[in-house]
Amino acid sequence: MASPLEQALAVMVSTFHKYSAKQGDKFKLSKAELKDLLIKELPVFESKQMDDAEFQKIMSDLDANKDNEVDFQEFACFLACVATGFNDFFKDHRLKQLRKK
Secondary structure: OOOHHHHHHHHHHHHHHHHHOOOOOOOEEOHHHHHHHHHHHOHHHHHOOOOHHHHHHHHHHHOOOOOOOEEHHHHHHHHHHHHHHHHHHHHHHHHHHHHHO
8 A cells, every 4th residue: 555655656747647648758748738737737826827928937947958848857846846835835824823822
């Protein structure tokens, strides 16, 4: 039986490949594949009503080697940043709750 962390890692890898396999290089996300993944798998990005300029900024930031695609390593770095942001949010939220007491 896989641990919750092992399951989370498997979901991260399988989600990347679910979208990267749709067109072109099967091991990289095109701009369209990345946008589809963000909208469907991380709805917080869609809720911000991301315009083309914002999406282009995200793509540019993620595409470290500037090949106009996002490979798994670039995607994993992105997820690490998102997870760090979530951690900071919950840490700050918890500190605010403690201050109110």
